[in-house]
Amino acid sequence: MILQQYKIVFAGSMGAGKTEAIRSLSDIPVLLTEAFNTDQTSHQKLETTVGIDYGEVTLEDGLKIGLYGTPGQSRFDFIWPVICQGAIGAIILIDHNVNDPLSELESYLETFQNYTDNIAIGITHTDEITSSTNTAIYKDWLISQDLYSPLFFIDCRKKSDVLLLLEALITSIEVNHYITA
Ligand SMILES: Nc1nc2c(ncn2[C@@H]2O[C@H](COP(=O)(O)OP(=O)(O)OP(=O)(O)O)[C@@H](O)[C@H]2O)c(=O)[nH]1
């Protein structure tokens, strides 16, 4: 399982859709590490990731990617740098409906920029908007920070959405580092 040609890590807040994104994308049965969620204050979901999710996808050009999902709970943040070892990039997923999604994005970017130069951002749950936060804030903020990470609004339950984000990340890596399959 560690012998994948390339490794991409999915990071981001609890319930943002990391496990779901890997499930949608993977060509193989996904190795999940879900357990009963005892942290109902952070998120009211029934189960949460407590280890490393793992899946694989082979892109049209034959490039095989290992998909590694992190646990969103910050009590597991010690494992994030471990999972990122050897990764060519990371996808940060942020639930648009959390209290302050921009500060969550800022905080995950700040952390994961220590582990990889290549980051793409997926804003999730915009199909069920419950907050009054404007969706324009993300791009405006990235521009204000002089950051040019690919950013898409995605539904993690849709393979095509997650694939688009993954391919945008791969393209930006190829442009930056001339990776060939
Ligand atoms: N409506 C909607 N549901 C979503 C979206 N993305 C994920 N979900 C659902 O949100 C729930 C939580 O998703 P998970 O994939 O478990 O979230 P996670 O990021 O892995 O969460 P942790 O492992 O707890 O950190 C699941 O029921 C998903 O199907 C989305 O964009 N829209």
Ligand SMILES: [Mg+2]
């Ligand atoms: Mg999960």
